[in-house]
Amino acid sequence: MFVTALNDLVRPDRYPRSSRYDPAWLLDLDMGPNPLWLLEDLAQNLDLRPGMRVLDLGSGKGATSVFLAREYDVQVVAADLWIAPEDAAAVFAEAGVGDQVEAVRAEAHALPFEAESFDAVVSVDAFEYFGTADSYLPYLLRFLRPGGQLGVATPAMTREVRELGAVPPHIKKVVGWEAIAWHTAEWWRFQWEITELVEVTSAHLQQDAWRDWLLWARAGAEHQPDGRNANQPVIDMLTEDAGEFVSFALVTARKV
Numbered sequence: 661m662f663v664t665a666l667n668d669l670v671r672p673d674r675y676p677r678s679s680r681y682d683p684a685w686l687l688d689l690d691m692g693p694n695p696l697w698l699l700e701d702l703a704q705n706l707d708l709r710p711g712m713r714v715l716d717l718g719s720g721k722g723a724t725s726v727f728l729a730r731e732y733d734v735q736v737v738a739a740d741l742w743i744a745p746e747d748a749a750a751v752f753a754e755a756g757v758g759d760q761v762e763a764v765r766a767e768a769h770a771l772p773f774e775a776e777s778f779d780a781v782v783s784v785d786a787f788e789y790f791g792t793a794d795s796y797l798p799y800l801l802r803f804l805r806p807g808g809q810l811g812v813a814t815p816a817m818t819r820e821v822r823e824l825g826a827v828p829p830h831i832k833k834v835v836g837w838e839a840i841a842w843h844t845a846e847w848w849r850f851q852w853e854i855t856e857l858v859e860v861t862s863a864h865l866q867q868d869a870w871r872d873w874l875l876w877a878r879a880g881a882e883h884q885p886d887g888r889n890a891n892q893p894v895i896d897m898l899t900e901d902a903g904e905f906v907s908f909a910l911v912t913a914r915k916v
């Protein structure tokens with residue numbers, strides 16, 4: 661059996677900032693592949709400055725919001741649908757960033773914010789649930805100031821499902837129809853650029869995203885209650901895929 665030590669999630673050579681976070685803490689907040697690794701890579705193409713007001717959209721249990729506050733000294737609004745804001749707020753208080761991060765229950769199509777009230781919107785492993793409709797980018801941009809930045813990390817495919825003609829069986833078995841929202845990085849680039857509402861500053865697949873995800877799922881299998889049952893289907897999917905189709909897209913843009 662493959663055994664993954666918690667320390668395999670500490671990789672200072674590849675992810676220096678994320679490596680400062682306790683992997684046990686991170687796994688406790690698990691809702692998907694290592695969100696700090698995704699954010700750390702994504703943020704390389706963002707210009708986050710101290711004091712900026714950042715919306716973390718689909719923030720889940722809050723690890724990325726803690727990271728944004730600590731690493732970039734920004735003010736964060738952590739907006740999520742499924743996770744109770746009280747639970748996220750407890751994570752922020754315990755992490756010592758309670759004064760920098762506000763937890764809000766929000767549905768991504770009915771955001772309770774003022775127009776142009778954010779300097780940046782960041783979304784890690786959540787946009788696939790609500791952000792693929794043609795009308796979504798224009799809607800979201802209402803909340804971003806002119807020149808404001810948008811950064812999305814979202815599960816992706818190396819080729820469009822439409823082009824393949826079907827969701828590959830090993831992916832369909834685990835993800836079902838939802839994989840049709842896993843677009844290529846080029847799909848995102850075109851989808852956003854064609855609006856002429858943003859300048860796309862980067863759009864690429866994360867290097868070895870499938871391997872990172874596999875490492876994360878194996879760590880979850882070893883170290884979470886019921887981790888084996890919860891993670892084995894994903895482990896099987898990624899092992900069979902071996903990077904042929906499954907990846908993560910990292911996409912950044914500036915509102916014009």
Ligand SMILES: C[S@@+](CC[C@H](N)C(=O)[O-])C[C@H]1O[C@@H](n2cnc3c(N)ncnc32)[C@H](O)[C@@H]1O
Pocket residue numbers: 689690691692695717718719720721722723724739740741742743766767768769783784785786789790
């Ligand atoms: C896979 S989890 C990822 C959470 C977190 N970003 C992370 O990486 O750990 C997806 C998140 O998207 C949020 N989400 C899904 N649909 C949403 C919607 N319509 N509006 C707001 N948030 C939504 C869920 O509440 C969930 O926390």
